[in-house]
Amino acid sequence: MGNYTATADGVASGAAQKTILQLANPGSNPASHRIAVYGIWIGGKGVVSNAVPPRIMLGRQSNAGSGSVALATGYGPIPLDSSLPASAMTAVKGPAGTWTTEPTLVDVPWVREMHPQASTGEYIPLGDEIILAPGAYLGVLVLAAATVPITAQLFWREGH
Secondary structure: OEEEEEEEEEEEOOOOOEEEEEEEOOOOOOOOOOEEEEEEEEEEOOOOOOOOOOEEEEEEEOOOOEOOEEOOOOOOOEEOOOOOOOOOOOEEEEOOOOOOEOOOEEEEEEEEEOOOOOEEEEEOOOOOOEEEOOOOEEEEEEEOOOOOEEEEEEEEEEOO
């Protein structure tokens, strides 16, 4: 079991709901290879201090969407223990490309509003993590009234 992180840096949110970072547990993984998402950090780089707060969501998705690509080298997945190997389980997609078709949203187990010039982070308590079975997807989605550059970081354990 290893702990990993991935970051989507400075992604323009746009004025429509948009996936800016997505974890996927490939369906080819054995049933015992589950992923437990236990933390998120989100930061905004808005220029208007009284803008409508962006809505940040962790949402289960039923597919990968289309048009996105793997994160750039150095953005994830990155082992939090440098003695661990690179992740062989988790596929991460995000800001290096844009989704031409957004992944389909299933449900939203975590949602917060955030000041466009602030940041927020949260660790999900042990036992309450968001679990991804093989074949499952989890996205960081942003819904903003105006474009706000967003940085998102997820933390997860593999082999949970």
